[in-house]
Amino acid sequence: MKTLFMLLLFCHVASTVKHSLKYVLTATSGVKNIPEFVGLGMVDEVLAGYCDSNSKTADPKQDWVRDFIKDNPQHMDWHAQRCSRSHHVFRANIVDLKQRLNQTGGAHILQSMDGCEWDDETGEVIGFHQFGYDGEDFIVLDLQTMTWTAPRQQAFITKLRWDADKVSLEYNKNYYNHICPHWLKKYVHYGRSSLQRTDLPSVSLLQKNPSSPVSCHATGFYPDRAMMYWRKDGEEHHEDVDHGEILPNHDGSFQISVDLILSSVAPEDWRRYDCVFHLSGVEDVIVTKLDKAQIRTNWEFPAAVTGVVVGLLLLLALCIAGLFIWRRNNNGE
Incomplete structure (x- = not known):
C-alpha cells in the first residue's frame, strides 16, 4: 500500500451494510503554500469535518454534522482540541524522524489514518490506526495483539517505545472497540438521509x-x-x-x-x-x-453545433451582400 492520502481519496467500502469513521491527519515540512497541519474527518467516505493549523478550529462540512453539533456541543470542543494537540505532536514527530533518518532538507510528509468500520447487519466492528511517512507505511497498530508493527526498520525504535506505553494501548483498545463505533452509529443516524441516499448517474x-x-x-x-x-x-x-x-x-x-x-x-x-x-x-x-x-x-462537430456554424456563415454572407448593395446605391446617388 502506498500513501495514506491516496488511500483516503480512492478507497471505498464494498458492502452495502458497512459504515466507516476515519480521521486522516497530515503534517508537512518544507512544503509551501499549504497549512503545516491538516485534519479530515470522514463518515462513509464523505468529508464531515475539517481543521488546519491556520484556522486552528474544527469546521463541520455537512448540514447533518451541524445538527449533530447543536445537540452535542462538547463534541466540537473535543475535535478542536484533538486538532490542536495533533498539530504539535506531529510537528515534533517530523523533527524526530528527520534527525533519525539523517534528513537535512527537502519536503517531508507524516500522515496517520485511524478510525473504525461497523457492519450494521452483523454488528462486527473493526478498528484501525496506522502511520505513513513520505508515502510509505511506517507503523501500524495491531488491535488483535495490542502491539505496534513496524514495516520499516527505522520505525522499530518507535514500536518499542509505544509498546511499552500500556496506558495508551489500553486507551486505544477501548477507543477503537467501543467509543469510535458508538460515535459512528450516532453520525450515521444523523446523516442517514444524506449518507444512505441513492442517486443514479x-x-x-x-x-x-x-x-x-x-x-x-x-x-x-x-x-x-x-x-x-x-x-x-x-x-x-x-x-x-x-x-x-x-x-x-x-x-x-x-x-x-x-x-x-x-x-x-x-x-x-x-x-x-x-x-x-x-x-x-x-x-x-x-x-x-x-x-x-x-x-x-471531440473530433467532429455535433449536428447542433454544425447548424449554428452554418447559420453564422449565412448571416455573414448576407451582411457582405448587404454592404455591397449599400455601396452601389450610395455611388449611384
Missing part, C-alpha cells in the same frame, strides 16, 4: 477519435458502491475491456468509466454490445446500447 458514450476506445462514462451517482461493465449478446464481456476506478466528484458524488476497444469489432456487430451500470441497493440497471449516433466526440 447520467451515462454517456465518449470517444476521443475514430481509433480510440469507446468509453462508457457514468457520473453523478451515490454512493460509490456500484459496478459497470460491457456486455456482448447479453453476457458480460471481458475481452478488450479496460475497467476504470470509481473516482470522487467535487460535489460528493462519484464517476466511473469502462472502455471498450473497437479495433476487433466489425461495424455490423456493434448492435451486439451494450454497457450496463448497476448501483448497489437499486433494482433497476442502466443499459446503454453501443450506437455510433450516441457517441460524443
Whole structure:
C-alpha cells in the first residue's frame, strides 16, 4: 500500500451494510503554500469535518454534522482540541524522524489514518490506526495483539517505545472497540438521509477519435458502491475491456468509466454490445446500447453545433451582400 492520502481519496467500502469513521491527519515540512497541519474527518467516505493549523478550529462540512453539533456541543470542543494537540505532536514527530533518518532538507510528509468500520447487519466492528511517512507505511497498530508493527526498520525504535506505553494501548483498545463505533452509529443516524441516499448517474458514450476506445462514462451517482461493465449478446464481456476506478466528484458524488476497444469489432456487430451500470441497493440497471449516433466526440462537430456554424456563415454572407448593395446605391446617388 502506498500513501495514506491516496488511500483516503480512492478507497471505498464494498458492502452495502458497512459504515466507516476515519480521521486522516497530515503534517508537512518544507512544503509551501499549504497549512503545516491538516485534519479530515470522514463518515462513509464523505468529508464531515475539517481543521488546519491556520484556522486552528474544527469546521463541520455537512448540514447533518451541524445538527449533530447543536445537540452535542462538547463534541466540537473535543475535535478542536484533538486538532490542536495533533498539530504539535506531529510537528515534533517530523523533527524526530528527520534527525533519525539523517534528513537535512527537502519536503517531508507524516500522515496517520485511524478510525473504525461497523457492519450494521452483523454488528462486527473493526478498528484501525496506522502511520505513513513520505508515502510509505511506517507503523501500524495491531488491535488483535495490542502491539505496534513496524514495516520499516527505522520505525522499530518507535514500536518499542509505544509498546511499552500500556496506558495508551489500553486507551486505544477501548477507543477503537467501543467509543469510535458508538460515535459512528450516532453520525450515521444523523446523516442517514444524506449518507444512505441513492442517486443514479447520467451515462454517456465518449470517444476521443475514430481509433480510440469507446468509453462508457457514468457520473453523478451515490454512493460509490456500484459496478459497470460491457456486455456482448447479453453476457458480460471481458475481452478488450479496460475497467476504470470509481473516482470522487467535487460535489460528493462519484464517476466511473469502462472502455471498450473497437479495433476487433466489425461495424455490423456493434448492435451486439451494450454497457450496463448497476448501483448497489437499486433494482433497476442502466443499459446503454453501443450506437455510433450516441457517441460524443471531440473530433467532429455535433449536428447542433454544425447548424449554428452554418447559420453564422449565412448571416455573414448576407451582411457582405448587404454592404455591397449599400455601396452601389450610395455611388449611384
